[in-house]
Amino acid sequence: MTGVLGRANPLVLVALGLGGLVGSLAVRDVTTGVVTLGAYLAAGTLLLPRGAGPAARYLTVVVGGLSVAWSAWLLGGHDLAVALVAGLRVAVLALPGVAVAPLVDPSALADQLGQRLRLPARFVVGVAAALHRFESLGQVWEQADRARRSRGFGPGPGPLERGRHAASVTFAVLVATLRDATSMAVAMDARGFAGAHARTWAEPAPWTRLDGGVLALGVVGTVLPYALAVLV
Structure with missing residues (x-):
């Protein structure tokens, strides 16, 4: 599979999805949410392989963000800023996981979980x-x-x-x-899975420099909203 994320370790892909969850906690103003979401979109455009999964999956992010923003607007005194922050927080939370989910191979993930x-x-x-x-x-x-x-x-x-x-x-x-x-x-x-404590694995579970670089980039993306919250 072409694309940087298409060759990344499945553990790294899972970490990217969880990074969006952690980063969304720092989205407390519109500027932080817009810049973080823009950075995620730019990184995805550059790193995601073309044709990886159905494009319709991104509609879940849009629908989730809009529905939460609408609810926040209704229940938050019709405050537009509160509604935008709520919607952006949901988008920042969901976008990384939705983007990388089709790239996670279950067998490769199992090898990494068992061996790493x-x-x-x-x-x-x-x-x-x-x-x-x-x-x-x-x-x-x-x-x-x-x-x-x-x-x-x-x-x-x-x-x-x-x-x-x-x-x-x-x-x-x-x-x-x-x-x-x-x-x-x-x-x-x-097959003895109930009592076996030491098992061999048919496929290797390598960790490459690409994996380290993508993981470092994911850490930067997770820390970005926190840094923006301090600066803004």
Whole structure:
């Protein structure tokens, strides 16, 4: 995958997402929020690989920021500054994580968690399996939807019927997910994950200079709003 962040360590990508959470706590005025958000957008434009994940995911940041700003405006005495700060804080919090989420490979992340952070193998494999299953939830939903339609239980024309159909499909997806989780837990226990304390890993978990540079840049992005809050 081209792009600096496309070649970065998954642990670094997770750290970038958490850095947005920490940095958002310092967004307490409009200037700090605008400059921080602009810096994040500029860094993403330069470092993110093209075509990495659906562009529609950024709508969640926009919708979240606008909805929080609107609520703050209604409940904050119609103060525009308070509303802008609230919306910018949400955007600063969510944008890094939303941007790098499609770049995190579950298997590579599991290798890093097990070999770098020395986390328990059972936990690491469980996290990797859960992330892989999360990626396939859309396919499970489509299968459940097609199964109900083929049996003549498709949604009706009204919103109430469509709501009932969505609820039934959601319940079917939940049941399928719980069944798969049970099968996975039994399989992991059968392979000795419950009592094993030392395990080998098939793939290496390297740490490169690129990872160190991206992590340093992420630290700068996390500290930036705090520095701006002091200067402003």
